Amino acid sequence: MTWDDLVAGALVGTARRPPAIPDSVSPGVDEVLRGIDRDDPEGALLQAGAVLGLYRQAGVRLPVDEEPAPAPSPPETRGYVSPAATERLDAILGGGYRSVLGEWLGRVAGAGLLVPADRLPALLHVASVDHRVRAVTADVIGERGRWLGGLNPAWSWAAGAGEDVAGTWSTGERQARRLLLARLRAEEPAAARELLASTWATETPEDRAAFVAILAAGLSMDDEPFLEAALDDRRKEVRQAATGQLVRLPESRLAARMAERSRPLVQEGRLPDEVDAGMARDGIVAKPPAGVGARAWWLHQVVAATPLATWPPALGGSPADLAGRAGAPLRRAWAAAAALQGDGKWAGALLDAGVEEPALLAAVAHERAVAHVTARIAAGGLAPAVLDFLDHCPDPWGPALSRRVVDALGELVKRPARPEPRLAGLAARLDPSVAPVATDALSEHAGRWSDVVGWFLDLLTFRAEMYEELPVTGPGGRSCQHLLLHHRAMVEL
Amino acid sequence: MATWTSEQVASLAPDASSITAARGVAGPRQWAGAGHDHRAAWGRCRGYDVVVDLSTPAFSCSCPSRKVPCKHCLGLLLVWASSPETVPEAPAPAVVAEWLDRPRPAPAERKPVDPEARAKRVAERAARIGAGLEELDLWLRDLVRQGLASAQSRPFRYWDDVAARMVDAQAPAVGSQVRRMAGVVRSGEGWPGRLLAQAGRLHLLVQAWRRLDSLPVETQADLRTAVGWAWPSEDVLAGPVVRDRWAVVGRAIVDEDRFRIQRTWLLGSERAALVLDFAAGGAPLPAELVVGTVVDASLAFFPGAWPQRALVATVRGPAETLYEWRGSPSIDVALREHAAALAANPWLDRVPMILAGVVPVGGRRARDAGGTTVPLVMDEEGEWLLATVSGGHPVGLAGEWRDGSLRPMSVWAGRRLTVIP
Numbered sequence: 001m002t003w004d005d006l007v008a009g010a011l012v013g014t015a016r017r018p019p020a021i022p023d024s025v026s027p028g029v030d031e032v033l034r035g036i037d038r039d040d041p042e043g044a045l046l047q048a049g050a051v052l053g054l055y056r057q058a059g060v061r062l063p064v065d066e067e068p069a070p071a072p073s074p075p076e077t078r079g080y081v082s083p084a085a086t087e088r089l090d091a092i093l094g095g096g097y098r099s100v101l102g103e104w105l106g107r108v109a110g111a112g113l114l115v116p117a118d119r120l121p122a123l124l125h126v127a128s129v130d131h132r133v134r135a136v137t138a139d140v141i142g143e144r145g146r147w148l149g150g151l152n153p154a155w156s157w158a159a160g161a162g163e164d165v166a167g168t169w170s171t172g173e174r175q176a177r178r179l180l181l182a183r184l185r186a187e188e189p190a191a192a193r194e195l196l197a198s199t200w201a202t203e204t205p206e207d208r209a210a211f212v213a214i215l216a217a218g219l220s221m222d223d224e225p226f227l228e229a230a231l232d233d234r235r236k237e238v239r240q241a242a243t244g245q246l247v248r249l250p251e252s253r254l255a256a257r258m259a260e261r262s263r264p265l266v267q268e269g270r271l272p273d274e275v276d277a278g279m280a281r282d283g284i285v286a287k288p289p290a291g292v293g294a295r296a297w298w299l300h301q302v303v304a305a306t307p308l309a310t311w312p313p314a315l316g317g318s319p320a321d322l323a324g325r326a327g328a329p330l331r332r333a334w335a336a337a338a339a340l341q342g343d344g345k346w347a348g349a350l351l352d353a354g355v356e357e358p359a360l361l362a363a364v365a366h367e368r369a370v371a372h373v374t375a376r377i378a379a380g381g382l383a384p385a386v387l388d389f390l391d392h393c394p395d396p397w398g399p400a401l402s403r404r405v406v407d408a409l410g411e412l413v414k415r416p417a418r419p420e421p422r423l424a425g426l427a428a429r430l431d432p433s434v435a436p437v438a439t440d441a442l443s444e445h446a447g448r449w450s451d452v453v454g455w456f457l458d459l460l461t462f463r464a465e466m467y468e469e470l471p472v473t474g475p476g477g478r479s480c481q482h483l484l485l486h487h488r489a490m491v492e493l
Numbered sequence: 494m495a496t497w498t499s500e501q502v503a504s505l506a507p508d509a510s511s512i513t514a515a516r517g518v519a520g521p522r523q524w525a526g527a528g529h530d531h532r533a534a535w536g537r538c539r540g541y542d543v544v545v546d547l548s549t550p551a552f553s554c555s556c557p558s559r560k561v562p563c564k565h566c567l568g569l570l571l572v573w574a575s576s577p578e579t580v581p582e583a584p585a586p587a588v589v590a591e592w593l594d595r596p597r598p599a600p601a602e603r604k605p606v607d608p609e610a611r612a613k614r615v616a617e618r619a620a621r622i623g624a625g626l627e628e629l630d631l632w633l634r635d636l637v638r639q640g641l642a643s644a645q646s647r648p649f650r651y652w653d654d655v656a657a658r659m660v661d662a663q664a665p666a667v668g669s670q671v672r673r674m675a676g677v678v679r680s681g682e683g684w685p686g687r688l689l690a691q692a693g694r695l696h697l698l699v700q701a702w703r704r705l706d707s708l709p710v711e712t713q714a715d716l717r718t719a720v721g722w723a724w725p726s727e728d729v730l731a732g733p734v735v736r737d738r739w740a741v742v743g744r745a746i747v748d749e750d751r752f753r754i755q756r757t758w759l760l761g762s763e764r765a766a767l768v769l770d771f772a773a774g775g776a777p778l779p780a781e782l783v784v785g786t787v788v789d790a791s792l793a794f795f796p797g798a799w800p801q802r803a804l805v806a807t808v809r810g811p812a813e814t815l816y817e818w819r820g821s822p823s824i825d826v827a828l829r830e831h832a833a834a835l836a837a838n839p840w841l842d843r844v845p846m847i848l849a850g851v852v853p854v855g856g857r858r859a860r861d862a863g864g865t866t867v868p869l870v871m872d873e874e875g876e877w878l879l880a881t882v883s884g885g886h887p888v889g890l891a892g893e894w895r896d897g898s899l900r901p902m903s904v905w906a907g908r909r910l911t912v913i914p
Contacts, residue, residue: 118881
């Protein structure tokens with residue numbers, strides 16, 4: 001190799017070795033090389049370096065790859081979102097509106113459309129970190145997204161290939177295992193529980209508690225024996241997690257034991273005298289919160305864990321009768337029970353009786369919850385207590401409640417009250433159809449409300465435009481709702 | 494006329510935060526009285542009056558921002574790109590027309606040049622550069638006498654002192670080349686060969702400068718460019734121009750000490766052109782040429798044996814969206830063109846490589862139909878963008894070829910050009 005000889009010589013220097021000027025490279029080059037003055041070693045080396053360096057640079061040959069090309073991405077069967085919707089995705093991924101990403105993706109999925117190919121890396125990057133939007137992301141990336149998922153290990157979830165359940169479960173990272181269990185639980189509750197039981201003895205206490213909490217999705221009496229056994233766990237946080245699930249199962253053995261404890265106490269108007277070993281095993285916490293009497297606290301916990309069906313026969317009367325005539329402490333305990341057991345009848349009765357427990361809204365029918373909150377706003381504006389109810393009001397809020405919120409906000413900003421930052425966040429949940437009304441009612445407000453109102457209107461308008469760009473019609477609408485529910489479940493995780 | 498894509502609009506933004514801010518004012522509801530004609534687009538957003546002169550482009554907005562273009566101007570172009578019905582074709586309002594017909598600053602009156610004085614100045618500078626290059630040659634000879642291995646233990650000052658001397662000798666481009674040698678020494682496997690080639694090329698420059706007057710005028714011009722002796726724009730613009738429909742195929746922006754340098758590559762029917770722009774400090778770079786468009790323009794090329802760098806002399810009509818891709822059918826064809834360029838001008842540092850029908854494959858490479866692969870220099874973001882836009886199918890690729898690898902600037906797929914940042 002003539003070039004290598006020349007370079008080797010240059011490396012040690014002409015002081016020690018005369019340059020090895022080649023004389024037979026190619027006819028044109030040789031002619032130039034022959035003109036080099038060899039009596040000037042430095043000049044000769046530099047000239048040969050120039051000539052051969054350029055010769056090599058100009059004649060560079062690139063390797064030929066004989067391997068078969070990887071399979072290209074198959075053609076898409078669905079269309080892409082509009083340029084306007086794509087712009088909106090850029091704005092969402094760009095920062096300010098990240099909170100509406102899940103909603104945007106849900107609309108795209110509901111409309112049966114796809115995200116354009118050039119936006120996929122940015123979206124996959126975000127969805128790889130933000131597990132809440134993964135499932136719905138996988139629905140809108142099309143063939144190109146699945147193809148990309150096969151290329152980048154960080155995006156392998158997007159490839160949609162069959163998941164290596166056993167592998168991830170035995171060797172995965174903590175967060176990966178929790179996500180795996182949650183996904184499996186959503187699809188096959190029993191299989192998820194069995195997977196957990198198979199390694200239960202070797203899990204850390206922290207993981208055991210977290211895994212039990214994941215069983216909340218799809219909870220049924222099939223899980224009861226497993227959870228009952230977990231009550232004998234060595235660690236308190238695991239026992240508490242198990243109690244937290246069993247109190248939601250009115251037919252569980254734990255619930256029956258609680259009924260045995262609470263029925264005579266309530267019938268006779270007594271408080272518990274002590275937290276005995278059995279109560280402690282069932283998760284009764286002895287130490288009361290500040291300002292609450294210990295025995296009243298014990299009774300509250302026992303009643304909150306007792307099946308609500310216990311009370312009409314025990315005390316005589318319908319839920320509505322009982323909710324109306326019971327004292328405040330008992331009503332609060334029943335409200336906790338109604339929320340945990342998802343008992344719509346009791347929850348409705350307690351709400352009607354004026355019990356201040358926003359969590360009850362999740363237990364009543366959707367229209368009922370919306371109507372209740374609408375009425376509260378009509379009566380009390382957007383006071384902090386009402387805002388708590390609004391927070392707990394299930395989606396979608398619908399145009400009527402949304403309009404009521406906008407009207408109340410319009411009243412509120414006229415008063416010299418302190419801006420409540422929580423108000424701006426309502427724009428993320430209002431029905432976007434009220435955006436024009438809100439703009440008319442609120443846009444003139446300046447002063448100390450301007451930040452809150454400005455952000456409120458920005459977000460609401462942003463969502464309204466987003467809905468216009470991505471109309472969801474027909475069967476797609478239902479699939480969108482399904483995805484939103486899925487999205488919620490992941491948020492809770 | 495075709496509107497610009499949002500990527501093209503983004504390329505006009507003075508910085509990344511501007512385009513993010515512009516997206517916040519790119520909703521159709523935020524615009525009132527918007528419209529466009531063949532010369533301009535206009536509209537009103539949040540109380541500000543916005544006009545974009547599409548031919549240059551030039552921007553006017555009544556907002557207080559000092560950025561050019563401001564977020565409202567970008568927002569107008571974005572909303573036009575995403576929902577054209579918001580910016581319909583309409584007669585220009587009087588105020589818009591008035592601004593479009595605004596008096597332009599007339600080119601500064603040039604003082605009459607005294608040809609004798611000028612010739613004297615040129616001769617003086619040529620001599621000063623010659624003296625500097627002779628010193629460089631002594632230093633190069635010393636380098637190869639002691640051996641390139643000795644260069645590895647040299648401090649940066651060893652190179653920097655010589656580079657500074659070249660700047661003093663009014664040969665700044667030679668100074669940059671010397672500084673690059675310091676980097677070559679640390680560039681890993683194969684560095685001695687690259688350093689020898691680089692030293693040889695500088696030696697060739699010295700030798701050529703010695704007999705400058707006896708060389709063809711094109712080579713004289715190349716030498717002048719190679720030492721960094723700037724050409725007055727007036728002289729270049731006074732020369733012949735090439736009118737063509739130029740496709741703006743790519744752009745690279747690099748930050749040097751106090752400057753930003755923008756290289757915009759154009760492809761005409763016969764040849765490619767490089768338009769260089771410089772901005773000092775935080776000043777915006779010119780954005781008249783939009784990647785992914787075609788302009789009917791006359792370019793004035795700087796003199797040389799392989800004319801590449803050019804100035805835009807005149808532009809006729811608004812830019813149109815790029816609609817077809819003309820690239821080399823194979824990597825070998827592109828390399829042959831590169832060889833021809835080097836043969837004409839051995840000091841050519843960087844040439845465009847515009848390929849058609851290549852498939853980006855793993856390991857940051859692109860492969861043509863014959864299986865020849867070219868290494869690509871880009872970051873991870875660029876790698877995935879290229880992958881997703883191609884989907885493993887053949888695409889067009891425009892990049893800068895330098896030191897045996899290609900730095901991609903844009904990819905042509907699905908009948909549109911996507912910029913690779």
